[in-house]
Structures are given as structure tokens and as C-alpha cells.
Amino acid sequence: MGVIQNRINAFIKLGVFLEQFSQKKIEKKENIAHNDLFFDGFKHQLKIAGENNKWFTNENLLFAIESWTKALSEENIQKWIANENLGTNTSKQVAVIMAGNIPLVGFHDFLSVLISGHSALVKQSSNDKNLLPFLGKYLEYVEPELKGKITFTEEKLSGFDAVIATGSNNTARYFEYYFKNKPSIIRKSRNSVAVLTGEETKEDFENLSDDVFRYFGLGCRSVSKLFVPRNYDFESFFKGMYNKHEIINNAKYANNYDYNKTVYLMSEFDILENGFLMIKEDESYTSPIASIFYEYYDTTEDLKIKLSEEKEKIQCIVARNFIENEIAFGQTQHPELWDYADGVNTLTFLSEI
Known part of the structure; x- marks a missing residue:
């Protein structure tokens, strides 16, 4: 456990650094x-990250950094790894x-690989390439044992024993073919949904606005679809969403809103909108930016x-009280x-390769 404890300590120190x-x-x-x-270097990297990606x-x-600050406590890390068999294999x-859809979206995989005692060969998205190499360098300073264990590359990947890859449904097909002879976790695109019953409170909808609008809805944990009872009245939903009406002041979001609204209107789709969010009846789970899909259900069964x-x-x-492993309103962007x-389970995968 000594070597693993050194790694745990390195990430705890990183959490303390990020707390600033x-x-x-x-x-x-x-x-x-x-x-x-x-300190000053990371502050500068944050500035560059924002300039390189307007989302x-x-x-x-x-x-995102606050979320990782909270996650990287000794209590959380110990609880996370408690039942895993780490560091026993080569x-x-x-x-x-x-x-690269949201800031530091790949950090959990990075953390998992290093905590498990492996080396990380990282290929980042061009949309989110500034922060992690800097944090990797910090980890090497607080725990010299990690030197040589962290490599970032923009070249074709080679010389690896296993792979964890996240992408779209299209890239996943490519990954599955390309990495078919290696142990792998290959993630496709997913979305999150909310089940409404008509019993929700004003506070529920205001909390739900966090699940819908955080990261402009670009995360896989962002709610992009509602399931509602037939003849559902959306008035309370829209009132709760108004909590985030200032999002339309973001030029990139506003451009997407205008564009998608134009497409819907030209296609003569039936939409409801409030000036910064459109809702449309649609069976798909992936809604365009500034819109959310909904689908009616007849019975909860x-x-x-x-x-x-x-x-x-x-x-x-x-x-709320609908299904096993449900997430409370407002909590999708606070994963443990x-x-x-x-x-x-990434740790179990990493302990078995």
C-alpha cells in the first residue's frame, strides 16, 4: 500500500493546489x-483554455476545478479505491x-490509470488541451515517482497495453476496430434524461436548470431530454428554466439558438420556446444546443x-422516487x-489488465 499511498498523497496535494x-x-x-x-502558470493556462474554446x-x-477539488480529498479517494485490488499486477x-466537450472531462480516466499503478499515454482533444499537461507536471513535482509515468502525445498511439477511449458513436466504431486486439473500455456518446410527473416543485425545476444548462448542455451528464405525462403543461418547467436566462448573453450560445430556431421554423416543426431555450417533441436523446427534446409517456411501467x-x-x-440509481434534480454535474x-468500473478494468 506504500507506493499507492504516495500516489494518493500526490492527488490530495493536487486537490489542495486546485482549491485556490x-x-x-x-x-x-x-x-x-x-x-x-x-500558481501563476495555472492561472495563465485557465486564460488560454478559455481563449482556445469559447464554450x-x-x-x-x-x-469543473471546484468539482475536482472536492473529489480529491483523502476520504473520497480512500472510499473509492477501498474494494479494488490495485497495484498487485505489473x-x-x-x-x-x-x-473535449467539457473542461477536464478526461481527468477521471487519467486519475484512475495513475492511482492503479500504470503509466498514462494521453491523447487529448484539441478542444481541451491546456489544463491537464500542466496538472500532470504538478503531480510529477509533488511525487517524483510519477516522473516518466505521464506522457502526452499528438502522434499516432503505439506501444500501449490497454486503452480507454471516449468519443462519438462514429469514432467508437473506429476505436473498436483499431483496438480490437487490446483490452479496452470504449465509450460512445450518451445523454441524460429527466422524468417529470407533474408533482415537481419550483425548486425542483430551478435545480433542473443546472442539469440542463451547466456547460451549455455539452456534457454527457447534461439533461437533453424530458419524459413527461401526456397532456403535460410546460409552464412550470419554463418558469424554472428562467433561472438561467442570462445564458443567451453568451455569443456562441446565442448563435446556436438563432441557427437551430431558424432550422426548426423552416422545417415547420412544432416547438415551444422562451427566448433562450426551445423544446421539441422528438424520440432522439441528443438535442442540439439551446434545445431540449421531450417525449410523452402513458404509464410509469x-x-x-x-x-x-x-x-x-x-x-x-x-x-424523484421513480427508478433505481436515479439522480436528484440539480445533481448531475456533481458526480462522485x-x-x-x-x-x-474503470478501476476494476485497470486492476485486471
């Missing part, structure tokens, strides 16, 4: 390892192909069967370390 960067303020604190070397607003960048080279049959398309189900993407 919050939505309330960015403030340099005393007695943080290597702070003089890294990465300061608020969303700092929200250290392997694990390729990690990351998405029918809906449970449908959700079970289509579980490969769904990341989270937001509901043990809330695995696509329900696949």
Missing part, C-alpha cells in the same frame, strides 16, 4: 507545495483518448421498460469518484 481556484475568487495561499512555481467560460472552467502502459431497453444511450436519469461513465 474557485468561482468566488482565485487567491494564492500559503504553505502549498510548489505554489511559487505553479470554456471562466465560470465553467472554475466549476505496471502497464494505458492509452487514454479523451473527449411503460417508461421504465423503455428506459431499460435504451439504457445504452443514457448516462443519468434525473427523477465512484460514479463511472457508462456504468463501467
Whole structure:
């Protein structure tokens, strides 16, 4: 456990370092390892990340960092790894192909590989390439044993023993073919849904607005679809969404809203909208930016069967007292370390390669 404890300690120190960067303020604190070397540099990387990707607003960048600050406590890490058999097999080279839809979206895989005692060969998305290499360098400083265990590449991947790859449904087909002879976790695109019954409170809908609008709805944990009883009245839903009406002041979001609204109107689709969000009846799970799809259900039993049959398309189900493993309104963007993407336990996979 000694070697693993060193790695745990490195990530705890990283969490303490990240604590200086919050939505309330960015403030340099005393007695943080290597702070003089890294604080200003990370502040600069945040600025560059926002300039390179206009979806990465300061608020969303700092929200993502706050989430990791909370996750990287000793208590959380120990709870996460408690039942796993880590570090008993030989250290392997694990390729990690990351998405770039939200800030630091690949960090959980990166953390999992290193905590498990393996080396990480990371291929980042061009949409999110600034933050992680800097944090990797910080980890090497606080735990020299990690030097040589972290490699970032833009070249074709080679010399790896296993792979964790996240992408779209199209890239997943390519990954499955390309990595067919290696142990792998290959994630396709998923979306999250909310089940409404008509019993929701004003607070529920305001909380749900976080699930819909955080990261502009670009995350797989973002709610992009509603299931509602037949003849559902959307008035309370729209009132709750108004909580986030200022999102339309973001130029990139506003452009998408205008474009998608034009497409819908030209196609003569029946939509409801409130000036910054459109809703449209549609069986698909993936809605365009600034819109959310909905589908009617007749009985909760029918809906449970449908959700079970289509579980490969769904990341989270937001509901109250409806289904096992549901997520409370407003909580989709607060996953724990043990809330695995696509329900696949990364640590178990890494302990068995």
C-alpha cells in the first residue's frame, strides 16, 4: 500500500493546489507545495483554455476545478479505491483518448490509470488541451515517482497495453476496430434524461436548470431530454428554466439558438420556446444546443421498460422516487469518484489488465 499511498498523497496535494481556484475568487495561499512555481502558470493556462474554446467560460472552467477539488480529498479517494485490488499486477502502459466537450472531462480516466499503478499515454482533444499537461507536471513535482509515468502525445498511439477511449458513436466504431486486439473500455456518446410527473416543485425545476444548462448542455451528464405525462403543461418547467436566462448573453450560445430556431421554423416543426431555450417533441436523446427534446409517456411501467431497453444511450436519469440509481434534480454535474461513465468500473478494468 506504500507506493499507492504516495500516489494518493500526490492527488490530495493536487486537490489542495486546485482549491485556490474557485468561482468566488482565485487567491494564492500559503504553505502549498510548489505554489511559487505553479500558481501563476495555472492561472495563465485557465486564460488560454478559455481563449482556445469559447464554450470554456471562466465560470465553467472554475466549476469543473471546484468539482475536482472536492473529489480529491483523502476520504473520497480512500472510499473509492477501498474494494479494488490495485497495484498487485505489473505496471502497464494505458492509452487514454479523451473527449473535449467539457473542461477536464478526461481527468477521471487519467486519475484512475495513475492511482492503479500504470503509466498514462494521453491523447487529448484539441478542444481541451491546456489544463491537464500542466496538472500532470504538478503531480510529477509533488511525487517524483510519477516522473516518466505521464506522457502526452499528438502522434499516432503505439506501444500501449490497454486503452480507454471516449468519443462519438462514429469514432467508437473506429476505436473498436483499431483496438480490437487490446483490452479496452470504449465509450460512445450518451445523454441524460429527466422524468417529470407533474408533482415537481419550483425548486425542483430551478435545480433542473443546472442539469440542463451547466456547460451549455455539452456534457454527457447534461439533461437533453424530458419524459413527461401526456397532456403535460410546460409552464412550470419554463418558469424554472428562467433561472438561467442570462445564458443567451453568451455569443456562441446565442448563435446556436438563432441557427437551430431558424432550422426548426423552416422545417415547420412544432416547438415551444422562451427566448433562450426551445423544446421539441422528438424520440432522439441528443438535442442540439439551446434545445431540449421531450417525449410523452402513458404509464410509469411503460417508461421504465423503455428506459431499460435504451439504457445504452443514457448516462443519468434525473427523477424523484421513480427508478433505481436515479439522480436528484440539480445533481448531475456533481458526480462522485465512484460514479463511472457508462456504468463501467474503470478501476476494476485497470486492476485486471
